[in-house]
Amino acid sequence: KQEVTQIPAALSVPEGENLVLNCSFTDSAIYNLQWFRQDPGKGLTSLLLIQSSQREQTSGRLNASLDKSSGRSTLYIAASQPGDSATYLCAVRLTGGGNKLTFGTGTQLKVEL
């Protein structure tokens, strides 16, 4: 059974810092990996989608990498802003997994002024 873990569970940083969020998964036979953002009381917003054949994806200040062999993905946020404060979730879809996602436990990020 696929297990997805995110470290740290919570993170507080001053504005302007570059930061890295980590996601690890136990089964490397993945189809793709997706990073989401969730604001309190809201739904999930997709940030980046990495296919199994890709090593990284970039969108603005966000960069996500994927290393299937080691079972890891990282989300890099450059020049963090208070508006980046949210919970970040990674989710993995397995090859042959019927399009179901397995979600990580999330990292709650707070960017302080």
Added chain:
Amino acid sequence: DVKVTQSSRYLVKRTGEKVFLECVQDMDHENMFWYRQDPGLGLRLIYFSYDVKMKEKGDIPEGYSVSREKKERFSLILESASTNQTSMYLCASSSLRRGLGDGYTFGSGTRLTVV
């Protein structure tokens, strides 16, 4: 912009009521999903559907049923609401076809309180 729309942001229902949560997507996606999210438990899959009139149980289907009569609409039904079904409910859709962007798109969620 593609969207998944959940009909209600907040609902308050009484124990024993039959509750319908509606979800509509405008992306012609084949797959639709219902999750619930609870503090400390994360997102848990209730039911999903790969096609019209087709449904599959997820990890926690007890106390729920679903309906998918049209491709764009996926309904979650609480047959007899109970207080332990108080939760945030999230609907999502995705496509099986590469090139359309086969990630998940989520709705904004429905916060259900059963009293």
